[in-house]
Amino acid sequence: MFAKTSMQICLKRWPGILGVLTVALAYSITFAQSDRKFQKPSFPATTTEKFDPSTVPAYARSHIKAYAYIDSNLARHNEHLRRWVRQRSISAQNDGVQQMAAMLRDDLKELGFKEAEVVPTSGHPGVWGYYDAGAAKTLAVYMMYDVQPVEPTGWQVDAFAGAIVDHPLGRVLMARGATNQKGPERAFLNAIEAIIKSGEGMPVNLMVLAEGEEELGSPHYPELIGKYADRLKSASGVLFPFNGQGPDGAVTMNLGVKGIVYFELEARGNPGGGPKTAEVHGSLKAITDSPVWRLNQALASLTSPDGNTILVPGYYDSIRKPTQEEERLVNGMLVSWTEREAMMRQGLGVDRWVDGISGRDSLMRYLFDTTLNIDGIWGGYTGPGVKTILPHMATAKVDSRLVPNQTPDEALRLIRVYLDKKGFTDIVLRKISGYPPAQTSVDTPLVRSMIGTYNKYGMIPSVAPRLAGSAPYHVFTDTLKLPLVAGGLGHGSGAHAPNEYMVIEPKAGSKVAGLADIEKFYVDMLFALSSAR
Amino acid sequence: MFAKTSMQICLKRWPGILGVLTVALAYSITFAQSDRKFQKPSFPATTTEKFDPSTVPAYARSHIKAYAYIDSNLARHNEHLRRWVRQRSISAQNDGVQQMAAMLRDDLKELGFKEAEVVPTSGHPGVWGYYDAGAAKTLAVYMMYDVQPVEPTGWQVDAFAGAIVDHPLGRVLMARGATNQKGPERAFLNAIEAIIKSGEGMPVNLMVLAEGEEELGSPHYPELIGKYADRLKSASGVLFPFNGQGPDGAVTMNLGVKGIVYFELEARGNPGGGPKTAEVHGSLKAITDSPVWRLNQALASLTSPDGNTILVPGYYDSIRKPTQEEERLVNGMLVSWTEREAMMRQGLGVDRWVDGISGRDSLMRYLFDTTLNIDGIWGGYTGPGVKTILPHMATAKVDSRLVPNQTPDEALRLIRVYLDKKGFTDIVLRKISGYPPAQTSVDTPLVRSMIGTYNKYGMIPSVAPRLAGSAPYHVFTDTLKLPLVAGGLGHGSGAHAPNEYMVIEPKAGSKVAGLADIEKFYVDMLFALSSAR
8 A cells, every 4th residue: 555665564563562561751752953943843741541452342252154164265265365466456557457446346246246336537447346234334445456566676476476485474475466455455355255155144234445546645536435425424434454463463553644745846947047958068057057956955945954854834833732542542552662663673774763762752753743755856867977967857756744734735835835935936846646644533433343353363452543654544534534444464565565475374383364364353353343333 | 078068069159259359347257146155256357458369370381182182082081980980989888899999099000000009908998009200299199989878869860870961061970979079080080191191291290099988087098198108298289189160160279178076975874874775665754864865955055055156165265366368368259258158058948047147257157167066866766656765875976177276186075074064974975087177378389380270261269268068188288298289170069969960061151161171171280280389
């Protein structure tokens, strides 16, 4: 998914909360100030209370008919996952997208969905499905059927072969989309099949609304939501099937996401100076303005010299204080964070966080701070050796993660106003995509049922108020006012990277669930969520 | 050549000086100050005297045996140029370099050079040739036999086919190397052949020292010079055969070049922060330092917000005032500059020079100011659409043109000291290549003979104290203390670009010389230079 790499990181690094911690009273974080005029928000602790997920009652029922069906159909279920990843569906390259949409639609039909159709949008199509269980309650299911490109290269197998590979964690499905998101999604559909075909009986109606543009920033998902808003509003909540375990089996639940605004800043020669149509010889710098210098200066004006404090006036103003619930969640997850952040840095190849922070400081900044990040920058000659040119243009891709109550358009407006005020009216600011943050309360029955399902399996989750990454959940939480939970058992990694995998058959002794247990968890989860009140 | 695009621009845009101009007395230039603390050097006029090239006596003799030989061998001579450009010799890609060196050596042998050999260096080989005319006087000849890559694409012919093409200016040889530098160099050898074979009699001994790395910044030319320094010192001067005409036939002579230092600045994740081994997810910006921001901030610290004033303390300190001779030359070329600079901007696609300067201001800054130019910058994701990463490295290619008395190593030292002082110790500064400026006085017999040869043809040259671009002439002017002249008739363009050409047969009425006249000029030039005293 859009923020998958980060999600994977979180899932890997945050174990279940197993201990009890007393946080020092009123411990105040003051983030290092690189610029005295523009101070990052501080998040002093105002409570020592903490949320303890182990107190949520474990889901108590068992669904043995469905479990037995899963066990006796496991090989075929595994083939469903392989069939899905073999179907290319690279949204950025429009490669196989239509075929994957059709495959999803056909699978829903095969499962007995009363409605199953490919839904045109202004971009790649969506897929709508409605399963009528004759139940009083309806759950919505968010799905994405697109995948990232396979670049950068470095795959040890054909990324679209559905290879089953021996891995330090066990037997894994190694393919593009294995964990992001086809593997868990098709495992979820396998679970539905088991409930239906085993005679266990579907406890809820389901509304599936899948998109084929998640990897593009979900530009047309609001359009899809708009078409089915009236029907979706009748749902009691939204599920997103998701491999929720780290490689050690630890589970993290994220109750929200940061928003994002993704944009490009570009400098080109223009009537005010610089070459307008093509690069010129570098010696002309003596009398010719340089678009690369302009872009560089404009970018540099946005942050402190360390790149960590945003100097755009007002950029931090709309950020609200953490709520009591958020503080309780943070307090609850602090032990595991403190234990894990060094391991997380090691995995990332990062020796220290910004300003050398750690513990509550780093956790708060990770979850509660907005960002300004350069994803890429390019201009002029980038090959080996020497070429002396004055380029006519330079471009940077920039993203800002948004926390409540920031919005994409207001963030861009502030940046534009600031650039203009600093004299950078020549710099083009081009919005690419964006959406606001989203959040669901830990006190909703849906979330508590989900925690309870984990607790049944002894997988007490670490519950984070949000993910530091982004996903378009706002269409559910804000537009439709529905609670959303993402999760499931299972572990995968390598989303957006080579050798993406999902564990199918874990090594003996591993706490990571294999495909059968993943599906059984989804069975329980559906029953638990359907009875949530 | 290394600075060819700029040379071509100059040659196109600066006509012969035909008029007389009175420059306002003591007109003082003060360059716009983007930063009050770091003012660019100003170059107030201290004299109204101007150098008038038309007062140099025209070369008076004629060499009709050689001329006749040229006329009757023109088709074969033309084939020599085509043969040369058909031999690939892309130094950056090590493509055909050895073969071209061998071809040059064989051609020198064929002409009767007593010594002709390929000379190994730590890089691509050089070629040494000695023609013993039994004369009292010896001239050195600088040559380059390498060419630029053919990228960017967009060629209307095979770049290595030696195509003769109809062009608005007449019949042209269109090929990589046509004007930069194989065309004029082989035309020069054709002229030598004509002098020898026609019985005209060579008036001087020749020492040819060619390099195959000019397009790489001549990293090993000093090594070549070192090997032949004792013998070269006995020469009375150095020639560089060169298409000296613009498309309108106007001739510019450049008596020197700026130096250059070319380097890379690079930021990578390191023990102080940031990802060290690979990109990480963009959402980690909240707690992770960004090498791209660091590079960006380091670069921005080097210049004023407009990118035109260098803020490195001391960077301008070693720049000497223009000499009286330089001022006289500038005064002499000011009419043509003023007439031509608007046309030059049009050709470049530049609406205005920096700070809107023009006339003497722009000419002085063009010729006398140092620069800091970003040739290229890259880091992270540079493809279409959205990818949210925090890159682990970012790099910029930067060059600085050096004027007397700047030196490459001192320029880099000042930048390093400044970056360290500003806290950018994490930024790697990597020197790629560099050499100091070079200059020859207009009062040397060699230069006056060259002007006199132009004057014989009614092509009164515009004489510039230097080119704004760079060439490794310092090895001759500084190391060997020899005067150097670059020139010849002929016109070409597109060096370093697609569809590079040299005019072989100009349109009727054109003032551009065709191949026969180019060769006859070189005959006269050799005789004129040989008799210079």
